[in-house]
Amino acid sequence: MAKASQGRCVSRRDFLLTGGAVVVGFSLRSSLPKFVLAQGAPSTSDLRNPLDPRQVDSFLAFRADGSVTIYTSKVDVGTGLRIAMSQMTAEELGIAVDSVSIVEGDTALVPDHGGTGGSSGIPRGAVDVRQAAATARQAILGLGAAQLKRPANELTLAGSMVRPSAGGVGISIGKLIGGRRLNLQVDGKAPLKDPATYTIVGKPLLRPDVPAKCTGKCEYVQDHTVPNMLHGRVIRPPAIGAKLVSIDESSIRGIPDVRVVRIESFLGVVAPDEWAAVCAARELKATWTEWEGLPGSDDLEHYVRESAVDHDETVASKGGDPKAAFSSAAKQLFATYAWPCQSHASLGPSCAVADVREDGATVWTASQGSYGQRAQLAKVFGMPEEKLRVIFLDGSGSYGGNGNDDVAADAFLLSREMKRPVRVQWMREDEHGWDPKGPPQVLELRGGLDAQGRIVAWDTQMWIPVTVPGNRPLLAADAAGIPQAHGQGSGAISQNGDPPYAAENVRVVAHWLKQTPLRPSNLRAPGKIANVFAVEGFVDEMAAEMGVDAVEHRLRGLSDPRAIDVINRAAQMIGWQTRPSPMPRPAQGGLLVGRGFAYMRYKQAENYVATAMEVAIELETGKVAVRRVTCAHDCGLIINPDGLRNQIEGSIAQTLSRALHEEVKFDRSRVTSVNWASYPILTFSEVPPIEVALIDRPTLPPFGAGEAATAPVAASLANAIFDATGVRLRSVPFTAARLKGALKS
Amino acid sequence: MPKYEFRVNGRAVSVNSWDPGQPLLYILRNTLGLHAAKFGCGLGQCGACTVLLEGKPVRSCVTPVQQVTGHAVTTLEGLGTPEKPDRVQAAFIAEQAAQCGYCTNGMIMATTALLHQTPHPTPGEAKHALSGNLCRCGTHTRILAAVIRAAKA
Incomplete structure (x- = not known):
């Protein structure tokens, strides 16, 4: 029987949870996003080691109060993955589903077990977490056996307690392991609960994100703001392959506090006021080369x-x-x-917020693949991956690869140029016109x-x-x-x-x-x-x-x-x-x-x-x-x-x-x-x-x-x-x- | 900068804007920090930005702030909270009438306006009232069920 470590549950998460950042996760207990607030700086040395998806601790954190947090790179894009994954985890661990909260798609906090796509959220994502939970279940029973001085096979784990199956005094999961790491590899053969005994899986439980979505309290990436943030818009050419020839900045003289960013044919505007950025993007006079490289859609x-x-x-x-x-x-x-x-035609145009600094960057995105986006941005913009943190927030339904990765690059580039955080949301014609199809x-x-x-x-x-x-x-x-x-x-x-x-x-x-x-x-x-x-x-x-x-x-x-x-x-x-x-x-x-x-x-x-x-x-x-x-x-x-x-x-x-x-x-x-x-x-x-x-x-x-x-x-x-x-x-x-x-x- | 005074969710507000044509949506989201109304198209085509102006649904993305002066605006935040949702919000939650939820603001605001005018709409009236609100995830049947549920509440 593998023994859980008695060491303190000190991980990058603790640094980050008490660090400079705000972590947003969904807690089923309150049916509201749970905001964990910060106090010090994250340990960058810790960030260099990726979270190992072979480790139970990478997927699950057990708190002293008996609650459990899931960490996953699979994200809920309106599909109900949060509740489903929570149900599968709670079922395996013998805990109430409202003791489970979930952190998704934050490259500083979650293991990389793949992006979200191909309907893999349940059969790969949630099944990975379930196997980690099944492994943890065996370890918890082992710890219970030592504490209760009875063989593990005479114990059951239910209602957050390890108890003798025959009845008698038990001990809570929180007491056994709360606040500590298990230091266990996920055991692919750890036995799963018999489906005939399921009490949580198979139930039509309500999704934790819906009350917030119905009351304006869900923070979408489109709603995310950070101090000192500018609003940006990118002016795309009138023809897909056209090159920028010249711009006439006098055309936007009447719009307050706008800065134009031009890098070859990349043309953007930023302003403290979003409407100013929108107007400037619309009114800035630009001359482009002609380009007719498409066949037309008629035939x-x-x-x-x-x-x-x-x-x-x-x-x-x-x-x-x-x-x-x-x-x-x-x-x-x-x-x-x-x-x-056909277009993904997301109802909300793609949006991202980027904060690019000398020593690293943070990007908030609704992309279905935080790790994939991090790898691409790091490579394209020449930044080591471990210095770039990509954080998923809810977004408008994407149904695959819409404009989310492109808008993140827009925000990244504008933030890098301006040395300030920049939020970019595409306009309607950007999303319909430029999302990959x-x-x-x-x-x-x-x-x-x-x-x-x-x-x-x-x-x-x-x-x-x-x-x-x-x-x-x-x-x-x-x-x-x-x-x-x-x-x-x-x-x-x-x-x-x-x-x-x-x-x-x-x-x-x-x-x-x-x-x-x-x-x-x-x-x-x-x-x-x-x-x-x-x-x-x-x-x-x-x-x-x-x-x-x-x-x-x-x-x-x-x-x-x-x-x-x-x-x-x-x-x-x-x-x-x-x-x-x-x-x-x-x-x-x-x-x-x-x-x-x-x-x-x-x-x-x-x-x-x-x-x-x-x-x-x-x-x-x-x-x-x-x-x-x-x-x-x-x-x-x-x-x-x-x-x-x-x-x-x-x-x-x-x-x-x-x-x-x-x-x-x-x-x-x-x-x-x-x-x-x-x-x-x-x-x-x-x-x-x-x-x-x-x-x-x-x-x-x-x-x-x-x-x-x-x-x-x-x-x-x-x-x-x-x-x-x-x-x-x-x-x-x-x-x-x-x-x-x-x-x- | 010119100042515009109006009421939002029962509270008097005074905001500055460099442009009298600035759409109300940007004022709500960026000046007042009310993020429920969403930018969807900026063209008044999708309904994601819907708010109530004197009880009537308007597209805040094409409503100049100047036009709102002296009027009462209600946003989704003004209806209820996750702990205490109003009857329309509660009906949407009960029916789980959201997927991504980006359109939900507009759906609930349009429903609120409908039930004010027509307390017991037929399914046809509900469809008609929501015909200018787009949903991309395909949650339509649940949204309609939520409208009918709210009418019965």
Whole structure:
């Protein structure tokens, strides 16, 4: 039995908690951000040693009062991770969930166990912390055994107490270990609690951040201020690749206390008054070179299809040669699907506060990866990583890599120049115009069916931007002529290009393109929404070709009971009538009504999700109204069913928005859809009732559920439009104009 | 610098601004330290900056401070606190009607104004009242449930 050290719990955290900084964490006890106030200076020597993610103490601190603080690099971006991680930790430690507080994404305080993305918050982040808690549980039982003079296997840990299982006097966790380090490595084999005994995991506990968010007391990065802070704005060029020729500072003479910062083509303004900075950025006269390096968004599908390929990769294959099997198939289908550039379109433009000094810097950010941002800023701006502290604060939902890293670089550069703390918030046109985008995708599918409708050949060819190692370039550094990596990445965008059904002779080939227009980025469920849109649309085409009901067709090709369960549940909930599609009925009151279905298994390895929906289309205008959505969802073990529902509902509504409305428009020089009028998103009047069935698998591992339910949405919507109208839409957005045109022809 | 006097959450305030056209949002956030109203677009398109002016919802990002002189402004902070939320805030908390929460200010302020005018809105009236408020996380169905819950409270 490992023994916990009796040494004082002195760590960088204590230095920092009593140091110059203010640490913000969420405490469940008060349902309010807990502010820990400061008094001395942090030990910089301590900061040189990164917190070891193999150590229990890196994740968990036990206080003398019995409370526990979690330290994690995974951050809650409105997803409910805080409560879920707290529940899993409290469960393992046998303590009340309101004894748990959490510190997220502060590089001085938390171990680096990865940034937040790919729905990894629960299955990697919270599972890491749970394993640390399970290790601690064994150690605490060992300490209890010594104190109570009984074997550890006769003791239980519950209600913050170690007690004899048979009853009798116990001792509290606070007394056993509070205020001290455990000095233990996380034991990957430390036994976990039996899910049958769970009392906290699986409960729909309320999130600790919501009361503060509903009363204006949550401190977002947009709200963060520090003494002596200036407000900054960056003036981006009118054409993406344009260079700054000259500026005329007399154009802002009437605006008080403004300073212009120019470094090559990086142009910023700072002022003590934010409105002055906003006005100066708007009114400063600048002359830029011309640049027309974009193809324009009008015929993007064609442009992408013809773009230069870096290399081809077979990303999935099964059986023999799809081409040969295709040519001998009883029925042969071919279709091209396309997805446009889309924006994260965060409701609050990205913001950061940077305080760059001679001896180090602090950056406050809402980035999903504090450590990643620290490494990039350190490298680009030539500062040792250990001298740079990046602190996460809540921000506007980001859904991947939005403008958060770029705005941090803007603030860093302006603060470095001004030698004062600078807060930069992007304007609306900056966020829509300059956030790195979800990339365009084109898919060509060939399928062969035998006489019974079985898939005997399947070939997917996809055109997507290649991943180039290294960070995505920061706008500020490029503009200022600071050398940096020009990496490119948009997440795991080649997944889910193959059918999740029984099929022979399957091949999925990715044609990795050297580049696509606009900087690509990971946008919620990267690539998978478009890929499932294509695959599940194509499967629907096959069902229609065979004259078979869409649900029945899917079930015929499945044997995994978890897949069958979600399909049956989603179909039952919507009252699915077995019949082939399409079935355009005579317009009733000028409306055509239909239903659609889609299923997928996320990354072909994680969540099982099926969605069904009912739509009504106005014959006159082509306007699509989604009347009802049902969704059945299996993500394994459910930690917090209400938090999970919130994520699923949000995934569905957001993807309806992406499917119905969203397309980044650009001309030869710049993005032209730069506000909510030119880049509209879903509004209240369009939001349907969303019914969600959760299927809990308490004995199975939890998958992350922050994005899986997005993936089948566009496909089920397109399938419903086809059912209602007989028109097959193979690219989004399904705008009224597009559908009206298709209905006429 | 010109001075502007008005009331915020029942308290008389006097603020200076170099520009009579400075939007109220910046005064609230930076001069008065009231951070609930958020900058979303600066164009009056998204509703994240909504406050009540004499009980009516306005977009503080396009409301010049000059226009507010002599009037009463209510912000989200003026409704209630985490310990003692008002009925609309309590309904939003009960329904967990937030994800990132950046739009929540506008949703609660618009709901407050709606219930003042229409104490028992239908779901259609609720949707209409919130039609100018955008939510990117897709929390719409919960927000609507919160409006109905607040009306019953």
